[in-house]
Amino acid sequence: MSHKPFALAALLAASCTVQAASDADLAAIRSQINEIKQSYEQRIAALEQKLAQAESKASKAETTATKAETTASKAEMVANEARLNVRQPQTSASAFNPEISLILSGSYTNLKQNPSERRLQGFIPSNGELMPENRSFNLGESELVIAANIDPMFRGTLRLALAPDNTLGVEEASVQTLGLGNGFNLRAGRFLSGVGYLNEMHPHEWDFSNAPLPYQAFFGNALGMDGVQARWLAPTPIFLEFGAETARAMSFPSTDETKSKNGLMSASAFVHLGGDLGISNSWRGGISYFASQPKDREYQDPLNGLNNSFSGSSRTWIADLLWKWAPNGNAKQTNLKLQGEYFRRTESGDLVYDTTTSAQQGSFRNTQSGYYAQAVYQFMPNWRVGYRHDRLSSGSANIELINNGTLTAADLPLLANFSPSRNTVMVDWSPSEFSRVRLQYAQDKTRPEATDNQIWLQYVMSLGAHGAHKF
Amino acid sequence: MNKITQYLGISLLSLLSLPAFASLNIFATVPEWGALAKEIGGDKVNIYTATTALQDPHRIEAKPSLLAQARRAQLIVATGAELEIGWLPLVIRDSGNSAIQSGQPGYFEAASQVAMREVPQVLDRANGDVHAGGNPHIHLDPRNILKIGAALTTRMGEIDASNAEIYRANFKAFASKWQAATVRWETEAIPLRGVPVLVHHSSFVYLSAWLGLKDQGALEPKPGVEPSSGHLSALLERQKTTPARMVLRAAYQSEGPSQWIAGKAGIPAVLLPFTVGGTQEAGNLFGLFDDTIQRLLKATR
Incomplete structure (x- = not known):
């Protein structure tokens, strides 16, 4: 974009040297300058829009990522809870069984x-x-x-x-x-x-x-x-x-x-x-x-x-x-x-x-x-x-x-x-x-x-x- | 002999006629629940904490002093998930205190308020000291503290209805402070995301899950089994391919194994308070998390 001021400067310089130019010429130059200005402004606007779009996409991606993360952690919690729930009927079916323990011992004696x-x-x-x-x-x-x-x-x-x-x-x-x-x-x-x-x-x-x-x-x-x-x-x-x-x-x-x-x-x-x-x-x-x-x-x-x-x-x-x-x-x-x-x-x-x-x-x-x-x-x-x-x-x-x-x-x-x-x-x-x-x-x-x-x-x-x- | 019986009778009567306790007597098995009950109860509760941060919570004995305190308690606040299986059932049974028996309102289990991690698929002692209910060190995720606190507030209100309003108000104040602090901790701990760590015992599962630390293995070959030199060497070997950036241990764990591997691998050995009282800075629940995150951040620098 740095060539825009350069182009303008060149045009100005040209307009200075041609002092004797006619009014018609001046009008033509003005309209040309305006055209160039317009076209550059349009291009800038387009670029800015593109940038904004890209930015919003990136932030969207970020939110999606965090969403995915929370979903994952939620899924993990759900899975844990589900596991607990799955375990529940199994344990309750045998929960009334008493605690059983066994002690084994033996020795060699001299x-x-x-x-x-x-x-x-x-x-x-x-x-x-x-x-x-x-x-x-x-x-x-x-x-x-x-x-x-x-x-x-x-x-x-x-x-x-x-x-x-x-x-x-x-x-x-x-x-x-x-x-x-x-x-x-x-x-x-x-x-x-x-x-x-x-x-x-x-x-x-x-x-x-x-x-x-x-x-x-x-x-x-x-x-x-x-x-x-x-x-x-x-x-x-x-x-x-x-x-x-x-x-x-x-x-x-x-x-x-x-x-x-x-x-x-x-x-x-x-x-x-x-x-x-x-x-x-x-x-x-x-x-x-x-x-x-x-x-x-x-x-x-x-x-x-x-x-x-x-x-x-x-x-x-x-x-x-x-x-x-x-x-x-x-x-x-x-x-x-x-x-x-x-x-x-x-x-x-x-x-x-x-x-x-x-x-x-x-x-x-x-x-x-x-x-x-x-x-x-x-x-x-x-x-x-x-x-x-x-x-x-x-x-x-x-x-x-x-x-x-x-x-x-x-x-x-x-x-x-x-x-x-x-x-x-x-x-x-x-x-x-x-x-x-x-x-x-x-x-x-x-x-x-x-x-x-x-x-x-x-x-x-x-x-x-x-x-x-x-x- | 008659005189002795008389004296005995008099001393028994004087014991029986001790003044009724004005405030709610709470017996907390571990410091974190003692601290949480204090936040909720304020000056309306008497809290006895059965263990300190310098004691291995898996290796507590049914000491006479614990029996005496359980006898006078109106509410037991335990972790559950078999953390206290080596002593608490016996203490509750022998206390002769009907209010705190399991199933009574006077018996509160924190682990039943939260989703458990590391619930074993297979129960076999060949896998070490596994807990059927899952990893019991649930308190190092601040979101769990909030859930447990809410349930504990309700329970304390049920037992001591006259102060239920105060407990609710205290908890509300605590919860809003806690939520703000949690956001702060999460922001501070962003650099810890994905940091690979070694741990002495699987004490930090909930902390790792919360902060996104990557657990690369424990110094104990199996839960509760002392670190062996063979296992430590294997971990050191693995360090070449998947390097951990620090090795974590709780205040009550011996420093030897983590110092050894830290020295060999050239990574910092980090002591974490693990619970309230584990370090000077961890004076309450806020301090516990502040200090834990500061120590972790310091080790990443």
């Missing part, structure tokens, strides 16, 4: 001493299920758990233990209330008692491959209940919980072989207290009490093969403390768990010596105690190390038959005073929260004549719906 000779010297055998303390390869208990909300009021749980010897045990079959209100919860059926800390934990939740010695000695690994439990959580800023249970005396230390007695056979009460200290520390402590009336509770003395039995009262106190630390409360990277429990049991009543033949009877009283303390440290994601120390004190039993000279201490060799102890170290690896492989070494001094060195290599895995774990 023991220095013959496991059949193992005993806790000074303690009446608890006849509890022994975890695989056999040599070589052992299948652990396979646990099948089925649980669901029954209705807005109740929830039910069934926990079956499939033992390696192909027997099926009902570990737990209980119903519990859902939000009874005001902090109350009730439970009925077969369940693990709320006493202590570890008692309610199932073996797959343990930090070591076997139960601490006090649990083995006093409860036969865990105190089970066939009865009812009530819990009340106080409306306080600090965690404060009270609980009470009453049950048919089912497992050790109580007995009810005949199942012929009405009433409450054993009972427990506990109080738990807990809270946070700063953002990195949480703790829980508790005091528990369990009382029962064992009747004709028979045991076989492994040292002389005679059967003796006890009837009377059995009262156990437990104090427990749990402390967890994680930097900023984020347990994912590193964390530390400290845990300890102290048990004290007093049994008083009558002891019958050699029930099958002589059956001599006399009074019996003994106070026994024991504790364990452990630390488990996750030093990097997926890896933990732990140490546990267990110790029991059998106490000196006050046995009338020995005091009056009818028997000598040698006649009741299992009850001779001793303090069994054990030290355990472990390292475990959990690639996810559903699997764990553990290597454990224990030095077991539970009887005076031998020290057992035990090595375990164990796996514990859970599959299916796996709900929340207790603290």
Whole structure:
């Protein structure tokens, strides 16, 4: 377009030099200039129009693009929603199926001493299920758990233990209330008692491959209940919980072989207290009490093969403390768990010596105690190390038959005073929260004549719906 | 013994007769819902936030302190989509609080208010820690915050009818501020469109979708599985053909893996607050998005 002013200038210059030109000539030149001017103006207008058109096209393209984008994102949302909607009927058809989970475990064990000779010297055998303390390869208990909300009021749980010897045990079959209100919860059926800390934990939740010695000695690994439990959580800023249970005396230390007695056979009460200290520390402590009336509770003395039995009262106190630390409360990277429990049991009543033949009877009283303390440290994601120390004190039993000279201490060799102890170290690896492989070494001094060195290599895995774990 | 029972009885009675709580007690599982409830509730609510931005929300335990707080709550504000499956069901069950049981008005789930992304077609734990309901980190799209806020306002009004008007007014004020801020964030974030990124965990799916970031893979080989050196090397190899421009991680995630890959690939490792409190600047929901976008923009320069 730059040639337009140039052309005009040329024309002007021409008109200046031809001053003598006639009026007619001038008119002609003027009309020529006008023509040129008009034609250029038309061209400019056309170009401008073209530009405007192009511009509007471009902006249209832009809006189309943004429209396409929003349509795409809308389509994605619709697709997502559609997928949700499609999923809906499928899930609702099976939504009422209970949560099912399965726990598989097994181990390879290497023991220095013959496991059949193992005993806790000074303690009446608890006849509890022994975890695989056999040599070589052992299948652990396979646990099948089925649980669901029954209705807005109740929830039910069934926990079956499939033992390696192909027997099926009902570990737990209980119903519990859902939000009874005001902090109350009730439970009925077969369940693990709320006493202590570890008692309610199932073996797959343990930090070591076997139960601490006090649990083995006093409860036969865990105190089970066939009865009812009530819990009340106080409306306080600090965690404060009270609980009470009453049950048919089912497992050790109580007995009810005949199942012929009405009433409450054993009972427990506990109080738990807990809270946070700063953002990195949480703790829980508790005091528990369990009382029962064992009747004709028979045991076989492994040292002389005679059967003796006890009837009377059995009262156990437990104090427990749990402390967890994680930097900023984020347990994912590193964390530390400290845990300890102290048990004290007093049994008083009558002891019958050699029930099958002589059956001599006399009074019996003994106070026994024991504790364990452990630390488990996750030093990097997926890896933990732990140490546990267990110790029991059998106490000196006050046995009338020995005091009056009818028997000598040698006649009741299992009850001779001793303090069994054990030290355990472990390292475990959990690639996810559903699997764990553990290597454990224990030095077991539970009887005076031998020290057992035990090595375990164990796996514990859970599959299916796996709900929340207790603290 | 009698005296002990007497003392126990007296202390129990004194606990029971604690004064009734004047304001609505809200238990928020994660900081973003605590902050949102605060915007709506203002001084009419007491908010307890169960976790902080420095804690992995997938790895929370049913601590005694959480039980004690759930016992006193009138409303639980949870994410849902199984984010809290490891602890919340147990806390709700053991709290003995009938108002907050699932299905009751006192139990609010944010995830049911929005369209979910990454809903798995196949549920198999071989794929890692997958959530059947979809990716639960829904709060990093501000449009979701608005939808959830609207639903939460209604719910709070149902539970505490006497203050429903105030909640509605608070939310209205919040929403108009929020919409203006969203437009501002979207304008500021235009340079982020199509920027390829690596992430530590799939925490930023909703953020990426909103801002148009291009997700090029996660440092975790499978969700919830720790980054392995093999997987990181493979990502580094891929960097040659499809280079990512930055690697993102949330405040609670360990810096090691993203620092390693950032160093090797010569790209910035960007810490994002992820939720309220994740950085000093992310003091509330506005700060969370302001800081997130500023940090992303800084990494593109």
